[in-house]
Amino acid sequence: MNIPKIDVVQEAYEYLLQAEQTKKSVAPLTDLFPNLTVDEAYQVQLKAIDQKVKDGQKIVGKKIGLTSFAMQELLGVDQPDYGHLLDSMVVVNIGTINSEALFEPKVEGEIAFVLNKDLKGPGVTGEEVLAATDYIIPSLEIVDSRITNWKIKLQDTVADNASCGLYVLGDEKFTIDGLDLTKIEMSLYKNGELMNKGKGADVLGHPATCVAWLANKLSEYDVILKAGEVILSGALSAAIAGEKGDVFTAEFSDLGKVEVSFQ
Template identity: 70%
Template sequence: MSIHSKEIIQEAWLLLKRAEAEKQSVSPLTELHPGMTVEDAYRIQLKAINEKVEGGRTITGKKIGLTSFAMQELLGVDQPDYGHLLDSMEVEPNGEIPLEQLFQPKVEGEIAFVLKKDLKGPDVTVEDVLDATEYVVPSLEIVDSRIRDWKIKLPDTIADNASCGLYVLGKEKFPLDGLDLAKIEMTLYKNGELMNSGSGADVLGHPANCVAWLANKLSEYDVTLKAGEIVLSGALSAAVEVREGDRFTAEFTELGNVSVSFK
């Protein structure tokens, strides 16, 4: 790693850390450091996560972002990205989230995988993912960004833990027997009004494709997806902005629904 990269990583990490502590959004990191690479960004993310783990937090899983071709085209990329889930990020279903603890949240509906076996790349297949999955659950991801006005490029969101804020898992667990995840449909409601909809096929053709991509990507950093970890496999439709008092519900065919409110 070059001295220049080390400087970028340290400065960007400190900037994001200060933003979180002071609840003040910051300018895009890619404007402050035009030379920042995707590799730099993942190292910034890992530096922040390692510090949180050393401080007592537990990694509960991973999230996958940019799984829709529309979002990839928007950011000019040809692959997804990922971030880490921590125990401090999980919200109980039907819970209430204080808006003051977030920056500029949006809500997405996703299918979450819970693993019963480790998955280690680089050659993980969809079949491997399905074999390693204990069950799936409906989920909501509350994406959030410390970057002002969501003015992000790929390295910005990666450095900011793939814009991960919080997540909610449905209570009921669904084994994969008889489920065709690509055909599962999701409708997202805000305050009872339909916002958008999508299906499992909208994330790289099948949600398990996303998990396979993640396992293989993580192998570049010698990281394994562990048994017991949660994987949020990617938004089935566009993220919807949050205001105080909003209640969101994602309804899934075959998987039921999951809800959360904001106060």
């Protein structure tokens, strides 16, 4: 008897889609599909993004995850990952988030890049990223996971659009002239209490190195970083869980602050 081959990418896509539609978190993909590869996980992500674009949403940028060695060690991986930013994910600075629309949100402070020309890998360097940078801007990323209790492996978060939920950008744009991005310090506050700190050097040694990694990784899927896109370059410190009533503020040396609240 011929047993039909399971289309793992399609099955995983539908599994995560159901979680999104019902707002009920699910067991890890890697429990259901233990042989799921990272490449297949990216195919799941791209299938979901393609459908959202067909439904009228717009890709406005990319995010890089797992840029800290601590997070890589936690998940047992040796590389970052990436996801897509959509126009539906934008929250204005000092804006509010409906916490009931998310699963298990956590908040991170990051340096965002906006490019003034396209970057296409392979072979992109950090120096080329800086040369192609129009400006940087302070940001908060609200990461979220459809996987219950964040029990994720690399394949789980990749398939889940790198656990991207929402993001907030500061109001002021900064050119990189005269700035040492490795020394920019970020302090993350929850309800006025300092939760943690980080600096630019904490993400692969330099935020531009993260963007270069992304450009080179995307070349494997024939995708480029486009001028005008927002690139979230990676969390400068550990993510902090957010709940209804919480207010998060990230203060950056040289870049000001960005804030969001959960309602």
